[in-house]
Amino acid sequence: MFDLRAIRENPDHFRKAWNRRASGLGDKVDDILAHDAALRQALTDKQEAESARNANSKLIGKAKASGNEAEFERLRDEVAEAKKTIEVAGEQEEAARNELDDLILGLPNLPLEEVPEGKDEADNAEQKKVGTPTALAFAPKDHADLGEALGMMDFETAAKMSGSRFVVLRHQLSRLERALANYMLDVQTGEHGYQETSPPFLVRPDALEGTGQLPKFGEDSFETTDGMWLIATSEISLTNTVREEILEGDSLPRRMTAHTPCFRSEAGSAGRDTKGMIRLHQFNKVELVSIVKDEAEGLEELERMTRCAETILERLELPYRRMLLCTGDMGFGARKTYDLEVWLPSQDTYREISSCSYCGDFQARRMNARWRAAPSADNPKPKPEFVHTLNGSGLAVGRTLVAVLENYQREDGTIGVPAVLQPYMGGLEVIG
Structure with missing residues (x-):
């Protein structure tokens, strides 16, 4: 708005x-x-x-x-x-x-002047690379082949009950997915000050309108028979917690995180990433949302949020790069976005694993979410102002699982467990 x-x-x-x-x-x-x-x-x-x-x-x-x-x-x-x-x-x-x-x-947010102009991902600007792309002494397998060979990743059974773009994880891979989510939450809450939240997965249409998914992108989400919608990301639920509220200035910034399933129809991705876990209809994600006062705080928070996501990749020792998205590749509600892309040996390239965006007051105007400064001698009755919002993945759990499988794979088909996850895996060092 x-x-x-x-x-x-x-x-x-x-x-x-x-x-x-x-x-x-x-x-x-x-x-x-x-x-x-x-x-x-x-x-x-x-x-x-x-x-x-x-x-x-x-x-x-x-x-x-x-x-x-x-x-x-x-x-x-x-x-x-x-x-x-x-x-x-x-x-x-x-x-x-x-x-x-x-x-x-139906109109997208205004990009900041510092955002490079461009049409698509080819025009994004690389900001930095961290870590050296994993070089294996053998031909790398992709995550789907690795998971299926272990008997712990089952697309066929999922298809019988749900169709394509679903997966059943079993045994140690199911535990690894849970370990990743728990580790992410522990870092984001214990070290980075995000408040853990358990929000609804079903919301009314005005919640999606508030964060920009409706009316323009209805085909990308799933609507239930009673007019409710499954969340495509917990950004929707978390950001709407301040809907139609006037927050006190000293309560900001407000930082929230949630681990939820996410549901996307992937209507615009026909033929893309049809194999494996890169693009599923249902996946898990640890989301980060921040509510701040204004643009100055928002841009500072964007750098902070992006570093919070990068911390997870670095501690998992996964090579990645940070990209500043161009105007044509940026999300509908964003004014500035950083994508984090993790290295996948089987594809010999980097793939998106997190997207962190500053939205200005775009969502707040749609939700009527405001804040008010404390009264002062100069301003005894301050008027409410629209908050500014940010969101980011901290991280996409399924894609992080994919990255761990591919970067930690061994020639015999087993998978090493990253050191920081071993306590969450009962001390397990190798999946096999």
């Missing part, structure tokens, strides 16, 4: 920013201004007609009492005409407001 007054006062700023997202997107500014003008005109017509109706209604009684029949008839006709105008203007107001809301809700 956007500040209409800001668009009216500086339309060229919005045109330029949206054109950086996609050529021609800035033309939507003209549509916004047209619908906004129609809405304001309808409101003016309605208010003027209501004033005329109210004023004439008071005069009707006087005209009737004085026996001035002609004046009485004239006033009665004017009141009737005003009522018609109010009704028509009300319909025009509703139509203009709906058209304006539909248009604005």
Whole structure:
């Protein structure tokens, strides 16, 4: 959601920013201004007609009492005409407001100036690399072949009950997945100050609208028969915990984390990553969400959040790189995003394992989430302001499992267990 007054006062700023997202997107500014003008005109017509109706209604009684029949008839006709105008203007107001809301809700957030302009992932900017890509003395197997050979990763059985893009994990791999999630939560809560949260997995549509998944990306999520939606990420649930709230300034920043299943239809990924666990309909993720006051705090928090995610990769000793996403590859609600990409030996490349985004007040406006400063001598009654939100993966558990299998694989098909996970695995050092 956007500040209409800001668009009216500086339309060229919005045109330029949206054109950086996609050529021609800035033309939507003209549509916004047209619908906004129609809405304001309808409101003016309605208010003027209501004033005329109210004023004439008071005069009707006087005209009737004085026996001035002609004046009485004239006033009665004017009141009737005003009522018609109010009704028509009300319909025009509703139509203009709906058209304006539909248009604005479908427009992405404005990228910050520091975000590189580009069309897709080829235009992203590498920020750093950590660790040396794993070099194995034998031909690496992919995680699906490794898991199936161990008898602990079963896509066939999952397909029988659920179809494609599901998996059944068993025995030590199931425990490894749980170990990864527990380790991530322990680090993020115990060392990084995130508050562990257990949110709902089913939400109402306005929760998805608040974080930007609806109305534009409904096909990417699963809707239930009663109109509820399965969360595609716990960012939805965690961010909506401040919905329609006014937070006290001294309670910010607020940092939350959750380990939940996530559900995605992957409607736009036909033919991509059809084998293995890279792109499933159901997967687990440890999410990080921060609520802050303003842009300055938000950009500092983005660096902090990204480091919190990187810490997990470094302690698992997994090679990775940090990418600054370009305007064309950035998520719908983001103003700036870092992707963390982990090395996968079987693909001889880096693949995304975490995405950390600063969203500004984009989601807060859609949710009406605000904060208020403490009263002071200079400002005894401070007005509420919209909070700024951030979200990131800390990490995607399934993809981290994939990375561990591939980077810790041995020639005999067994898998080494990273040292930091061994206490969570009952001291187990090798999966096999």
